[in-house]
Amino acid sequence: MKLERRLLIEQGGPGHRGPRLPACDVPALPLAELLPGARLRGTLAFPQVSEPEVVRHFIELSAMNHHIDRGFYPLGSCTMKHNPKINDELAALPGFALDHPLAGEQASQGSLRVIRELERALLAITGFAAITTQPAAGAQGEMTALLMIRAHHRGRGEGERRTRVIVPDSAHGTNPASVNLVGYEAVTIPSAEQATVDLEALGHALGPDTAAVMLTVPNTLGLFEPRILEVTKLAHEAGAQVYMDGANMNALVGLVRPADLGFDCMHLNLHKTFSTPHGGGGPGAGPVAVAAHLEPFLPAPVLREVDGTLHLDCDRPQSIGRVHGYHGNFGILVRALAYILGLGPAGLTAVSRTAILNANYLMRRLKDSYELPHDAACMHEFVLSGRGLRRYGVRTLDVAKRLLDFGVHAPTVYFPLIVEEALMIEPTETETLDRLEHFAAAMERIAVEAAENPQLLRDAPHSTPSSRLDEGRAARELKLRWGRPAAGRETPAPEPARR
Amino acid sequence: MSFVGLSPEEERTMLARIGVERFEDLLEAVPAELRQRQPLPVAGPLSEIEQRRQFGAWSRMNHADRAVSFMGGGIYDHYIPAAVNALAMRSEFATAYTPYQPEVAQGTLTAIFEFQSMIAELAGMEVANASLYDGATATVEAALLARHHTGRARVLASASLHPHTLEVLRTYLGAERVAVIAAPEGVSDAAALERALAPDVACVIYAQPSFFGLVERPDALHRAAHAAGALAIAACDPIALVVLEPPGAQNADGSAGADIVVGEGQSLGNAPTLGGPALGFFACRQALVRRMPGRLAAETVDRHGRRGFVLTLQTREQHIRREKATSNICTNQGLLALRATIHMGLLGREGMREVAELCIQKTHHAARLAAAIPGYALAYPGPFVREFALDCPVEAARVIAAARADGILPGVDLGQFRPEWKRRLLVAVTEQRSAAEIERWAAVLKRAGGKA
Numbered sequence: 001m002k003l004e005r006r007l008l009i010e011q012g013g014p015g016h017r018g019p020r021l022p023a024c025d026v027p028a029l030p031l032a033e034l035l036p037g038a039r040l041r042g043t044l045a046f047p048q049v050s051e052p053e054v055v056r057h058f059i060e061l062s063a064m065n066h067h068i069d070r071g072f073y074p075l076g077s078c079t080m081k082h083n084p085k086i087n088d089e090l091a092a093l094p095g096f097a098l099d100h101p102l103a104g105e106q107a108s109q110g111s112l113r114v115i116r117e118l119e120r121a122l123l124a125i126t127g128f129a130a131i132t133t134q135p136a137a138g139a140q141g142e143m144t145a146l147l148m149i150r151a152h153h154r155g156r157g158e159g160e161r162r163t164r165v166i167v168p169d170s171a172h173g174t175n176p177a178s179v180n181l182v183g184y185e186a187v188t189i190p191s192a193e194q195a196t197v198d199l200e201a202l203g204h205a206l207g208p209d210t211a212a213v214m215l216t217v218p219n220t221l222g223l224f225e226p227r228i229l230e231v232t233k234l235a236h237e238a239g240a241q242v243y244m245d246g247a248n249m250n251a252l253v254g255l256v257r258p259a260d261l262g263f264d265c266m267h268l269n270l271h272k273t274f275s276t277p278h279g280g281g282g283p284g285a286g287p288v289a290v291a292a293h294l295e296p297f298l299p300a301p302v303l304r305e306v307d308g309t310l311h312l313d314c315d316r317p318q319s320i321g322r323v324h325g326y327h328g329n330f331g332i333l334v335r336a337l338a339y340i341l342g343l344g345p346a347g348l349t350a351v352s353r354t355a356i357l358n359a360n361y362l363m364r365r366l367k368d369s370y371e372l373p374h375d376a377a378c379m380h381e382f383v384l385s386g387r388g389l390r391r392y393g394v395r396t397l398d399v400a401k402r403l404l405d406f407g408v409h410a411p412t413v414y415f416p417l418i419v420e421e422a423l424m425i426e427p428t429e430t431e432t433l434d435r436l437e438h439f440a441a442a443m444e445r446i447a448v449e450a451a452e453n454p455q456l457l458r459d460a461p462h463s464t465p466s467s468r469l470d471e472g473r474a475a476r477e478l479k480l481r482w483g484r485p486a487a488g489r490e491t492p493a494p495e496p497a498r499r
Numbered sequence: 500m501s502f503v504g505l506s507p508e509e510e511r512t513m514l515a516r517i518g519v520e521r522f523e524d525l526l527e528a529v530p531a532e533l534r535q536r537q538p539l540p541v542a543g544p545l546s547e548i549e550q551r552r553q554f555g556a557w558s559r560m561n562h563a564d565r566a567v568s569f570m571g572g573g574i575y576d577h578y579i580p581a582a583v584n585a586l587a588m589r590s591e592f593a594t595a596y597t598p599y600q601p602e603v604a605q606g607t608l609t610a611i612f613e614f615q616s617m618i619a620e621l622a623g624m625e626v627a628n629a630s631l632y633d634g635a636t637a638t639v640e641a642a643l644l645a646r647h648h649t650g651r652a653r654v655l656a657s658a659s660l661h662p663h664t665l666e667v668l669r670t671y672l673g674a675e676r677v678a679v680i681a682a683p684e685g686v687s688d689a690a691a692l693e694r695a696l697a698p699d700v701a702c703v704i705y706a707q708p709s710f711f712g713l714v715e716r717p718d719a720l721h722r723a724a725h726a727a728g729a730l731a732i733a734a735c736d737p738i739a740l741v742v743l744e745p746p747g748a749q750n751a752d753g754s755a756g757a758d759i760v761v762g763e764g765q766s767l768g769n770a771p772t773l774g775g776p777a778l779g780f781f782a783c784r785q786a787l788v789r790r791m792p793g794r795l796a797a798e799t800v801d802r803h804g805r806r807g808f809v810l811t812l813q814t815r816e817q818h819i820r821r822e823k824a825t826s827n828i829c830t831n832q833g834l835l836a837l838r839a840t841i842h843m844g845l846l847g848r849e850g851m852r853e854v855a856e857l858c859i860q861k862t863h864h865a866a867r868l869a870a871a872i873p874g875y876a877l878a879y880p881g882p883f884v885r886e887f888a889l890d891c892p893v894e895a896a897r898v899i900a901a902a903r904a905d906g907i908l909p910g911v912d913l914g915q916f917r918p919e920w921k922r923r924l925l926v927a928v929t930e931q932r933s934a935a936e937i938e939r940w941a942a943v944l945k946r947a948g949g950k951a
Binding site for chain 2: 005007008009012016017018019020021022024025026027028029031034035036037038039040041043044045046047048049051054055057058059061062063064065066067068069070073075078080082083084086088089090091092093094095096097098099100101102103104106107108109110111113114120121124125136137138139140142143147172173174176177178179180181186223224225226228229253254255256257260261271277278279280281282283284299320321322323324325326327328329330331332334338340341342343344345346347348349350351353354356357358360361364376377400401404409410412415429430431432433435459461464465466467468469470471473474475477478479480481482483
């Protein structure tokens with residue numbers, strides 16, 4: 001008989017505790033005396049559990065996760081590649097791990113040198129003139145770039161009239177959300193037949209009120225924009241800036257430099273392209289690279305080198321300001337630089353080539369079992385549609401859940417929005433031919449099961465730690481923490497005064 | 500090339516099966532003139548041995564690992580129990596993605612639920628989310644929520660907040676929408692904040708404790724904000740919340756406390772690492788949950804009626820709502836939130852309390868020693884938790900330079916924030932500092948001050 005899975009708060013109790021702390025070796029006074037006038041709290045209702053049981057608890061939890069070190073993880077647009085172990089060790093070196101963000105330039109020359117070397121490498125890879133590594137994630141990079149674009153327009157006296165940002169309907173959701181966050185208006189344009197930019201629709205949407213155009217390259221269907229130079233030229237002729245969402249950069253490293261495509265700025269996701277672990281949802285890092293005309297607006301401080309010493313330059317009158325409390329996600333920057341230096345020029349290019357080859361191979365393998373809406377060579381990912389299975393009463397969600405029974409993670413589903421019942425598949429360079437074949441065989445078998453035994457799919461998964469979870473119930477009951485808040489604590493939020 | 504999954508032979512096989520001759524045939528959509536012909540101008544490849552040598556040399560250029568730290572200002576040198584590292588670095592946690600398929604992500608989701616529970620408890624709030632980038636951006640997200648909730652444009656922020664938090668607020672909201680109210684005593688000036696409240700103010704933001712380590716008495720702030728129809732937001736240090744009445748609790752007179760509690764959670768099991776990755780936390784009243792930014796885990800059941808956890812209220816989020824989302828946030832700080840969960844779970848009720856009390860006792864001991872040295876004085880009179888501002892007889896930079904030879908980082912030079920503070924050190928003392936280390940620190944102050 002197995003012990004039922006329990007939360008930490010349901011374990012242990014009074015008399016149980018974790019590691020001990022040293023006795024107080026300085027003269028101690030009562031808290032009430034040290035903190036006169038302060039209201040002190042009563043009990044902190046935290047768990048009381050011994051170290052061995054805490055360890056077992058988290059080991060038990062860990063065993064319920066799928067992860068890239070266990071198996072295939074073809075989440076489209078997420079670039080689930082191998083995370084080299086040496087990178088974690090380097091980031092944990094005491095000199096980096098203990099470095100304090102306010103200790104001053106002199107005390108942190110080693111960390112600043114790492115940032116400098118990473119800046120250089122990322123500029124070489126993207127072809128841009130300047131870069132900030134402060135943004136903590138891709139979405140924050142988007143916002144940072146949009147603020148710089150606004151500062152650029154304001155500097156030219158066009159800040160007031162340029163208020164709209166054009167985003168294709170195939171874009172990641174963060175694009176329009178970031179547009180809204182900075183106070184711009186998102187204008188969505190439909191994609192053309194082959195899911196590329198519709199030049200005519202773009203031409204209509206562009207105007208004297210356009211601040212920027214945001215494009216993902218390759219796009220979210222894994223396709224390269226063949227007329228990208230026309231797109232960026234058209235936008236520039238209207239006075240707009242062109243932003244590249246770099247989420248899919250794993251297709252381009254060493255093959256194409258975004259600056260050469262006519263973009264003014266872009267963000268990179270170090271946790272995708274540059275192999276830093278995803279950590280169950282973060283931390284990431286979203287550096288923003290820009291062309292020379294946007295350099296004055298970079299978030300302060302900016303790294304500057306004088307006679308071999310690195311300085312944090314805060315004297316940046318045109319800067320948009322800080323976007324992070326300190327210097328961005330430095331621990332992630334160390335790992336990304338280690339990845340780049342570990343691979344070197346040929347290795348980096350081999351990564352993109354292999355990612356593209358793996359995606360094309362899988363796409364060919366699966367195009368007869370599932371619908372392939374855009375039958376052209378893809379870059380690092382491709383999108384299938386599961387709409388053909390609807391006649392059996394099977395949805396893409398069911399295919400995704402059934403895949404979990406084969407020990408692989410499901411692809412990204414229902415995205416991009418422009419493909420019905422979408423399955424977005426990104427194998428990355430990590431996967432071997434064996435793994436690709438195993439995945440293809442599982443997908444083929446599921447397509448057969450859909451016809452022969454659709455209920456098997458609707459009830460899937462069957463072999464995972466939990467069976468299908470009731471998301472509707474979670475949203476209705478909204479139980480977001482253990483225990484119950486004490487009675488009387490649930491005070492309503494104040495309503496704004498009526499005017 | 501061992502990093503990629505294919506051998507040259509396999510590559511040829513695959514190209515043949517795809518039906519192309521060369522790899523370049525797959526790039527037909529990329530105009531030839533846009534393709535890179537030259538190798539990337541980056542260094543490498545380096546073997547692991549060479550990487551270790553190179554990064555080791557860079558890491559040793561930092562002073563941090565050879566120094567005894569009295570540094571604070573939001574990032575602290577707390578002890579991290581060995582089990583935190585051992586558990587959090589496991590592949591099962593570190594190399595998983597966002598839990599989009601909950602049936603194979605119960606480990607991550609359960610840990611997020613436990614994180615939310617403990618943060619909500621610390622904050623005295625009904626709900627907390629799965630974490631945000633850092634304390635500064637969590638404060639911004641709270642201000643944005645308040646603006647949406649009230650339909651008002653401006654925010655009032657106490658100058659006793661971290662100066663960088665004020666900067667990030669200005670970046671996101673626009674300087675004209677952030678009114679910073681002076682804090683001459685090092686804590687919020689409640690009367691001045693009350694006078695500045697106007698019908699277009701969405702929220703009042705204060706720090707608990709203040710940037711200078713001082714304890715706020717926020718009841719008056721909460722009441723004033725609520726009377727004006729604004730939300731009250733507290734940016735908190737989690738270690739202080741272990742001993743202080745949390746802002747989310749009711750005021751002493753039974754009226755409502757803060758509406759949103761945010762903060763920087765690095766102190767909970769995460770290394771300083773130059774201030775990033777850090778750990779923003781965000782807790783609020785249940786009534787505001789649908790406007791909350793970021794991810795939320797909720798309890799539910801599976802088909803067999805067994806308890807499980809899923810991400811919920813995703814209709815708030817960018818991947819569903821696009822431009823109408825409550826925030827553009829996509830990631831959380833998953834691995835750091837996990838470390839905090841293990842840390843809080845391991846130290847538990849007693850351990851957390853002991854850490855906080857040791858910090859307070861040692862900080863006050865250090866302050867008493869410093870105040871007894873001629874020329875040194877506490878900058879502010881109010882009660883403080885594990886940090887205090889110290890006025891020095893010489894520039895803080897000189898004290899720091901003098902301390903280097905002794906292997907001590909004696910505090911944060913506040914002159915980096917304002918020129919008029921250039922003789923001021925911000926000193927934090929954690930449970931890691933021994934009485935002997937504090938004595939050495941005081942001796943350095945004495946020596947450096949004597950050269951005035």
